[in-house]
Amino acid sequence: MNHKITFKVLLTCGLMISSVVELFAQERSFPYSFTLESPVIIWVLLVFFVCIITFFSFFVNQKAAKMLSQEKQRRKKGVEEEYKQFYLNQLNVQQIKRLLSIKKKKNILSWILVVLSVMPFNIYAQTDSSEGITRETIFGQLPVVITILLILIPIIFAIVFLFIKTKGLLSNVEKNRRYKDAKELAQFLQEMPAEKIEKDLVEKEKSLLYTLRHDELSGAAAPKDERGILKVLGSPGSPVVSPKKRAVPRPKVNPELSKLVVWYLISATFWLLFGTTVGEYIGIKFVAPELDSASWLSFGRLRPVHTNAVFWGWASLGMLGLAYYCVPRVGNAPLFSIKLGWYALHLINATVLLGSISLMAGVNNGGGEYREYIWPIMLLFGVALGLTLYNFLKTIAGRKTGEIYISNWYIVSAIMFVLVIALVAYLPFWQKGLGETIVQGYYMHQGVGMWFMMFTLGLVYYFLPQQLNQPIYSYSLGVLAFWTQILFYTVIGTHHFIFSAIPWWLQTVAIIGSVGMVIPVVAGTTNFLMTFKGAWFKLKDSYTLPFFLVGIIFYFTGSMQGTAEAVRTTNLFWHFTDFTVAHSHLTMYGIICFFIWGGIYAILPRLSGQEAPQITVGAHFWLALVGLMFYTVPLMYGGTLRGLMWMEGGNFIESVTFMAPYWLWRAIGGSLMWLSHIFFAYNIYKMVIVRHEVSIVDKAISELEKEN
């Protein structure tokens, strides 16, 4: 029988594969000019899908066969007696009690029937599992591919549903069998002589009821703890969330440094609140364009206020604050100069403050994204980073370790690179005409990839092993990712201007670079995930690790999405739409922000000795994550469809009204994200503000001391 099934399965698979191959051949002579280069994904999915169905039918087949053979065996004489004895041995105390009382009443049959009759009689006539995929040649066309992908989701759900229902049907059959067995068992029990059964059952009940007293070994007296090993924990934590591990108390950090780091993080949090409040406001403007009519609050002016505040204010200060902690630490040497750190902090705060005011007043560098601040303002930022670079280099020069830990490779490089990037972007010599756009492409992507990403990766190389309490999986992978990141990332800037007047070769280089990014991203992701190896259990006990894990996941998906977006084919329908907005939030928020938050929750308790309430950390995490999903998924979906509408040459304004529901979802997601930042700010407050609580024990002792 089994051989037969295996043969059938193999035959089906073979047929499927051959039809797939055949379809591939047809695809070549496909008449449309717009086709995917290779709709491999569709076929992989299809094969996967077929495998599911095959597995499913295999499973049903096996199950049915098993039931049939069981039934057959039971029909054989002699076996039946064994079964009944088996059931008897399985009785638990409750059942024995009931059985004994029933036995006394001599009314077994009806009771047994009640005990075992819990069968809902639903027969689901769900047998049609054919998914009916025709062999038409339209599979290469992208809208069709997308549609198929979208349709496949409900179909897979349908199959899962079918699977569950069929399982239900099978278990009903099983239940019916048991029902029959129960009847037979009841008959058997009734026919048994009362004395025998009572004796057996009473003994069995006694043995089942036996329990230990739990103090057989220790005795009843209270423990005596001469060495102070035992500790009595306080309350078992909040009843709503599961309690996580508390931060490990560490030797005190230099209070001067600690103060510096704390102020960096407080400033960062302020700019996060400010920047995302602005973002939330302009997100709402997509739904309600007449929200206000003040020139200072108009959409075009506030948009750069939002992006620049979260870039230079929140993320940059957050990263730098964490770096002031970990750069000296991994070199096992003190920070070169705390004073320089303060200067840098003031300069960056001034940059964002002046920049936001000037943008709202309509003073704008020229419309290139993320370099809207005019140069005198951005210069402050540059000086701040110059000071920081000097400070960190000096710190590293004075390190006590031989090697330079990989974190510092990334962090110091990020600062060097962002200085180069800013100079290239703000020096006027190469910015006439299209030169400005070429530099803009370079600038806006290097700003993201060489500043935020590079820096944050450096932080993760420190914080992730620290929080997992085990070394990074592979130092070499980190080194590989470092050099390949520089090699590929530097050239990908112009992929923001595919099909524009920018030289075609430069666009191609950018696309190749974007594809090359697979190497550092896969290397980095593998490295981080493998660092978790053997320590996954720590995830559920920690409130910092989930932040890192989300960051790692988005590091992979967000970056790969970037690669996918850079290709010419996808540019057709994704470029200029809100898909890009979704992508930038998926990466800047999903990767950078989550990593920074993880880092902050990891070190602030060490600096201040105080932790945030775990429930508000949880609220922050979940609201941010769920909000991000609500924000990005509708924008990606709507953006794709909008791009397709443009390709079909429809009316432009129709594509605007079409986006309305997706913009509404974005505003909802944005609101959740914004709410999570309120929780985050509260957590910062709880971690930073030192409350002088009166310790009852301390107080009592000092009272005694006073008296004596």
Add this chain to the structure above:
Amino acid sequence: MSFLKNHKQLFTVAFLFFVALTIFAAIMPALDNQARYTPLPAAEPLSEDARKGKELFIANGCVACHSQQVRNLEMDKKWGGRPGIPQDYAGMERTDIWRNTATLMGTERTGPDLTDVGNRQGSKEWNLVHLYNPRILVEESIMPSYPWLFEYKNMPAKDDVEVSIPDEFRRSSRGTLVAKPEALQLVAYLQSLKQVSLPEDMEAPEFLYASDKNRKKSTKISGGDDEEDDMLEGEMLYADHCQSCHQPNGEGMEGAFPSLKGSEIVNGDDLEKYVEIIMNGYDEHEEYGPMSAVGTIAEFTEKEVAAIINYERNSWGNTGTTVTPEEIKEILNKIQSL
């Protein structure tokens, strides 16, 4: 390895590696581009007003939603007659000592591309009303209003440009709505945005990814056998080219755009004048703004003109006679030969 233990070596190598790639991927192409290209001979420098208008365009961050680039893609044909080339941007230089060059190519198209908006929507009246509140003209628009570019004056001066809008959109019950110089400058800039024609010895790059479906569609427009189809095409063309002024209900806007509902020209017999207006624009009535040469700019075929006319004559209670593409063809030939 000393390399990994010597921070000077490590960071110098990383730094130089990055700088070299930067020179290759950004500085060198940028320098090459600005040395290689000069503006097209037909390009006109911005007028003083338009230049100030561009500064307002930058200051108000219009580039956040409006791109200014026609990509060499079939789908971008809508925004210009040819793909953009480096020469289109070659004349642009640093705004002033504080501010960088602004090519304003943009990365988002929440709103339409503006490369050729001066041709597509050159009407000053339309632009002023639209800037004051876009939803007066395009109900579904989500563009911000720019009321601070306008003011209400009790006694407008002689050379003040009055803007007439429906009462429900007025922000003040008293005075006449007048455009401030800033509004006029911004409109001047928008009007100046026209794709420059190439010199004769230069060939425009091709539009790529022309799909069969679109090609089929355009031949379908010229099919015209099926009356219902014809009407649908007419409605689409009307929505694309006429509706923003004459409005979806055909009633236009008092004081700016004449009503087509019950219009003498639409319903009358003077087909020649009707076609002439569609193709070459119209400016004979003091009380309305001038209409630009919509048909010529959009390169309407006789079938498209016929579809529009038939749509207009059969909508909003109009009762004109239906026309055939052949009739229009004759008139078009006559107009062109003039």
